[in-house]
Amino acid sequence: MSLESPESSQETFTHKVEFELNGSPERHSVPTSTTVLDLLRNSCSKQGVRASCERSVCGACTVLVDDLPVAACSTFAFDIDGARVETVEGLAAQDGTLSAQQQAFRECGGFQCGFCTSGMLMVTTALLRQNPQPDREEIRDWISSNTCRCTGYEMILESVERAAELAGAKQQDQAPE
Amino acid sequence: MNGIVIPFTPNDSPIVGRDRPRLDSTAKVTGRAIYTVDIEKPGMLHAKVLRSPHAHARILSIDASAARSLAGVTAVVTREEIHGLHSYGTYVKDQPIVATDAVRYVGDVVAAVAAVDERTAVAALDLIRVEYEPLPAVFDSTAALDLSAPAIFPDQPFAAYPEYGDGASGAAHTAHNVSYEFRYETGEESIWADCDYIFEDTFTFSRMNHMHLEPFATVAEATATEIEVWTSTQSPFPMRKELARVFGLAENDIRVNVPLLGGGFGAKNGPKTEAIAIRLSQLSDGRPVRYCMSTEEVFLTLSQHDAILTVKSGLKADGEFMARKSRVLLNGGAYADASPLVAEKAGYRMPGAYRWKRIDSVCQAVITNTVPAGAYRGFGATQATWASERQVDLIAERLGFDPLELRLKNAKELGEEFVPGETPIDSDLKLGLNLVADAIGYRDRPRSGNRGMGVAIGIKDGGGVNKPAQARVKVTTNGDVFLNCGLVEMGQGGHSALCQIVAETLACDPKRVKYAAIDTDNTPFDQGTNASSGIAVMGHAVLQAAERVRSSVLDMAAEHLLLDRQSIRLDNWHIVGADGTTYELPPLIMDRFGGTGFEFTADGYFKVRSSSSAPLEAPCMFWEIGWAAAEVDVDPETGRVEILQLVVSGDAGKVVNKLGCRGQDEGAAVFGLAQALFEELRYDDGELLNGEALLYRVPLAEDIPRRFSSITQEQGHGAGPFGTKGMGEGGMLPIAPAIAQAIADATGAQLTSLPMTPERVYNGIRAARARQGRAHRNA
Numbered sequence: 001m002s003l004e005s006p007e008s009s010q011e012t013f014t015h016k017v018e019f020e021l022n023g024s025p026e027r028h029s030v031p032t033s034t035t036v037l038d039l040l041r042n043s044c045s046k047q048g049v050r051a052s053c054e055r056s057v058c059g060a061c062t063v064l065v066d067d068l069p070v071a072a073c074s075t076f077a078f079d080i081d082g083a084r085v086e087t088v089e090g091l092a093a094q095d096g097t098l099s100a101q102q103q104a105f106r107e108c109g110g111f112q113c114g115f116c117t118s119g120m121l122m123v124t125t126a127l128l129r130q131n132p133q134p135d136r137e138e139i140r141d142w143i144s145s146n147t148c149r150c151t152g153y154e155m156i157l158e159s160v161e162r163a164a165e166l167a168g169a170k171q172q173d174q175a176p177e
Numbered sequence: 178m179n180g181i182v183i184p185f186t187p188n189d190s191p192i193v194g195r196d197r198p199r200l201d202s203t204a205k206v207t208g209r210a211i212y213t214v215d216i217e218k219p220g221m222l223h224a225k226v227l228r229s230p231h232a233h234a235r236i237l238s239i240d241a242s243a244a245r246s247l248a249g250v251t252a253v254v255t256r257e258e259i260h261g262l263h264s265y266g267t268y269v270k271d272q273p274i275v276a277t278d279a280v281r282y283v284g285d286v287v288a289a290v291a292a293v294d295e296r297t298a299v300a301a302l303d304l305i306r307v308e309y310e311p312l313p314a315v316f317d318s319t320a321a322l323d324l325s326a327p328a329i330f331p332d333q334p335f336a337a338y339p340e341y342g343d344g345a346s347g348a349a350h351t352a353h354n355v356s357y358e359f360r361y362e363t364g365e366e367s368i369w370a371d372c373d374y375i376f377e378d379t380f381t382f383s384r385m386n387h388m389h390l391e392p393f394a395t396v397a398e399a400t401a402t403e404i405e406v407w408t409s410t411q412s413p414f415p416m417r418k419e420l421a422r423v424f425g426l427a428e429n430d431i432r433v434n435v436p437l438l439g440g441g442f443g444a445k446n447g448p449k450t451e452a453i454a455i456r457l458s459q460l461s462d463g464r465p466v467r468y469c470m471s472t473e474e475v476f477l478t479l480s481q482h483d484a485i486l487t488v489k490s491g492l493k494a495d496g497e498f499m500a501r502k503s504r505v506l507l508n509g510g511a512y513a514d515a516s517p518l519v520a521e522k523a524g525y526r527m528p529g530a531y532r533w534k535r536i537d538s539v540c541q542a543v544i545t546n547t548v549p550a551g552a553y554r555g556f557g558a559t560q561a562t563w564a565s566e567r568q569v570d571l572i573a574e575r576l577g578f579d580p581l582e583l584r585l586k587n588a589k590e591l592g593e594e595f596v597p598g599e600t601p602i603d604s605d606l607k608l609g610l611n612l613v614a615d616a617i618g619y620r621d622r623p624r625s626g627n628r629g630m631g632v633a634i635g636i637k638d639g640g641g642v643n644k645p646a647q648a649r650v651k652v653t654t655n656g657d658v659f660l661n662c663g664l665v666e667m668g669q670g671g672h673s674a675l676c677q678i679v680a681e682t683l684a685c686d687p688k689r690v691k692y693a694a695i696d697t698d699n700t701p702f703d704q705g706t707n708a709s710s711g712i713a714v715m716g717h718a719v720l721q722a723a724e725r726v727r728s729s730v731l732d733m734a735a736e737h738l739l740l741d742r743q744s745i746r747l748d749n750w751h752i753v754g755a756d757g758t759t760y761e762l763p764p765l766i767m768d769r770f771g772g773t774g775f776e777f778t779a780d781g782y783f784k785v786r787s788s789s790s791a792p793l794e795a796p797c798m799f800w801e802i803g804w805a806a807a808e809v810d811v812d813p814e815t816g817r818v819e820i821l822q823l824v825v826s827g828d829a830g831k832v833v834n835k836l837g838c839r840g841q842d843e844g845a846a847v848f849g850l851a852q853a854l855f856e857e858l859r860y861d862d863g864e865l866l867n868g869e870a871l872l873y874r875v876p877l878a879e880d881i882p883r884r885f886s887s888i889t890q891e892q893g894h895g896a897g898p899f900g901t902k903g904m905g906e907g908g909m910l911p912i913a914p915a916i917a918q919a920i921a922d923a924t925g926a927q928l929t930s931l932p933m934t935p936e937r938v939y940n941g942i943r944a945a946r947a948r949q950g951r952a953h954r955n956a
Contacts, residue, residue, distance in 0.1 A: 052392070052870075058390060058472075091207070098203070098206065098207070105202075106206050109199070112844060113438060114437070115212065115389075117206060152842075152845075153877075153881045154843050155843065156878065
């Protein structure tokens with residue numbers, strides 16, 4: 001499981017990677033084999049990106065690249081050059097106010113151990129951007145990309161439904177009269 | 178849930194029972210929660226291990242010189258570097274830090290390397306030369322018992338086990354390749370003679386991996402005389418004790434720190450990564466060493482026990498249960514780990530939810546050349562419930578009873594003893610069974626097509642045996658509260674629930690209560706986070722500590738304010754007098770203690786009293802019950818089972834946190850659902866075929882039935898604080914048998930092996946048709 005510094009790396013071939021992370025510019029030089037997971041956890045201090053299976057199966061490491069969910073463990077860092085990357089750390093507002101998704105998962109108990117939560121929240125974010133009012137079947141399809149071993153999923157499904165509701169209400173509040 | 182009365186106790190409490198978010202929720206939804214895998218120390222090294230490619234082989238030689246001289250490598254541990262250190266295990270101490278004389282399964286640890294990064298450590302492993310002499314291996318528990326099978330431990334490892342109470346006994350190494358055997362017996366043998374029918378059936382139970390998302394991980398800083406670890410363990414104090422034993426140090430030279438766990442499910446009880454990280458740190462001049470397994474390594478470290486269960490039951494012609502005899506073989510894998518405990522429970526829980534006049538139960542944990550098996554959600558009870566409940570259904574079919582009615586006829590009453598010397602049953606079993614049956618419309622079900630329904634009850638003694646728990650509560654001058662106790666938060670919501678108990682007792686906002694970080698130097702003693710014991714066992718210790726703190730605050734205030742001690746109360750860190758006058762506490766405390774401030778602190782303690790008449794040394798704290806009802810649709814052409822409805826129910830006794838209770842039952846039910854239909858570790862001649870996330874199938878959201886719900890009962894008979902009982906394992910127990918009976922109800926296929934794959938269901942349907950054909954011809 002990744003948490004290593006490539007100090008003794010045999011690789012000399014490096015890539016310059018520039019991307020936007022949660023709205024701020026990032027610039028790194030990385031060996032070819034560096035994954036987005038390595039980069040975000042080790043060089044960008046985004047520990048909210050979780051590493052579990054590292055085979056793009058469990059979805060714990062899901063981040064958004066240009067609005068789409070990707071498995072950070074199985075994406076090369078050079079692939080996100082020029083991209084817009086979002087992690088769980090970017091969801092809450094600057095003042096700490098939780099996003100609709102975060103509020104909903106908190107309120108509906110859409111987590112237990114919490115290890116899958118970052119990934120589930122990012123999938124939810126991507127889904128709600130594509131369809132602000134998904135039905136249960138669509139939610140089920142989307143979150144089936146991620147594994148949760150604790151909740152039995154029902155409370156996660158309800159959390160995503162609630163997130164859509166909260167996000168909808170927020171938009172209404174912000175809509176001009 | 179139309180028209181169903183859910184038993185509950187009225188809620189007059191301001192905090193306990195509320196549907197409020199957990200205290201760890203903000204940290205977890207913002208990604209700020211700290212798990213062991215997030216721990217980083219300056220100068221930290223990384224460990225990797227070399228694993229055996231052989232299922233069983235003698236180690237002839239190990240040459241690690243090239244690995245030692247690789248740049249960036251600081252230490253290598255082979256059998257040469259563990260001289261004088263002890264092996265570990267529960268009761269049976271058979272697992273060394275790295276293999277010594279032989280390797281005993283594919284994946285057994287042979288050597289470990291610490292290096293400046295994981296890549297260098299992996300490169301160093303490639304340079305280690307091990308010469309093996311392959312030995313014959315055995316993978317199946319029945320085969321391992323045969324005297325012709327290889328002896329996996331030629332010399333019996335050290336073992337120590339408890340004195341049991343009435344009717345129970347246990348011993349290590351009782352037969353060829355048996356690590357531990359448990360027996361329980363009660364009632365007269367002669368009862369068999371009174372039975373009108375006797376049936377004997379054999380059932381098999383498959384093996385799963387825990388697949389907790391956070392792997393096993395440890396960061397260790399250790400010298401020859403002092404050890405500190407940050408580790409993903411469910412049991413900080415037993416871990417300290419075991420590490421003290423392994424390394425020959427005093428317990429006060431060892432400090433165990435436990436961050437949040439990313440799931441445990443029993444896997445994180447005994448040592449996993451700890452001893453290797455510690456030894457490597459000792460050999461690397463005390464630099465911190467991180468050993469974090471990959472998911473593939475987790476698969477090679479611990480599993481559930483597969484089992485073969487033979488059950489013989491005798492009953493009267495009217496369906497009254499009389500006598501049950503059982504023999505259970507658990508496949509414990511290459512090292513005992515928690516197998517003795519699982520054997521105890523699998524043997525003890527064979528009576529199930531029913532009344533028997535005679536019980537005769539034997540369970541053996543067998544050593545084989547497979548991945549070690551240990552604690553796994555509901556251990557022992559999952560295996561026992563599968564066989565016990567399945568046989569009730571087989572008997573019902575043979576004698577023409579409705580399976581639900583046969584259960585209701587024989588289920589124990591509320592308050593009836595489980596076995597002599599044991600705690601009386603503290604839930605109304607029949608009420609719960611009717612509840613789930615009605616929830617899916619069991620009694621009005623259509624008897625056509627390929628649809629069918631089943632119900633089941635799972636029961637286990639809860640709270641653990643001999644579990645002392647201690648807790649400490651302290652309150653600052655300003656009324657901020659720290660709860661200090663060793664309950665590990667692995668997802669179950671235990672920290673939150675215990676903080677709610679403190680807030681309720683001190684009449685304060687739950688936001689003011691913080692669960693202090695766990696480290697064995699400062700945290701009061703606890704026997705470990707398992708057996709669904711958190712709310713009931715630790716809850717009492719926490720409640721007592723909080724009550725004592727409240728009492729000392731009130732004593733101080735009464736004396737200082739010259740008020741009658743009995744007439745004042747605490748509310749939101751104010752003293753409220755009999756006439757409603759309120760006094761702010763901080764200025765009063767500052768005044769009292771000379772302007773420096775003060776912390777009120779008190780300890781609490783709880784343990785169930787031991788008793789020589791209780792078979793397992795102490796009666797259980799509570800009974801954890803799981804009820805389930807399922808409706809399925811089976812495709813007879815393919816054997817594919819679709820679950821149309823699944824309802825699970827547990828009895829919380831009294832709810833402390835609604836979301837937490839619901840999540841525990843539903844999460845457990847989905848473990849059961851997966852074991853019922855598809856999830857299993859598959860072996861071919863000793864080779865684990867699916868030991869990785871890509872090939873190992875755990876349930877996803879798409880696998881959850883469209884109609885899946887849980888009913889949290891509050892029957893109010895729990896022995897925990899406020900009448901609570903533990904939850905978390907009960908929901909797993911009845912799922913597979915309920916689904917199996919639904920399949921039988923739909924198709925006549927009576928399955929006796931898990932998982933119930935389409936192939937097994939299809940073959941079961943063919944066998945049922947052949948039986949019916951024969952019956953038809955014979956008629």
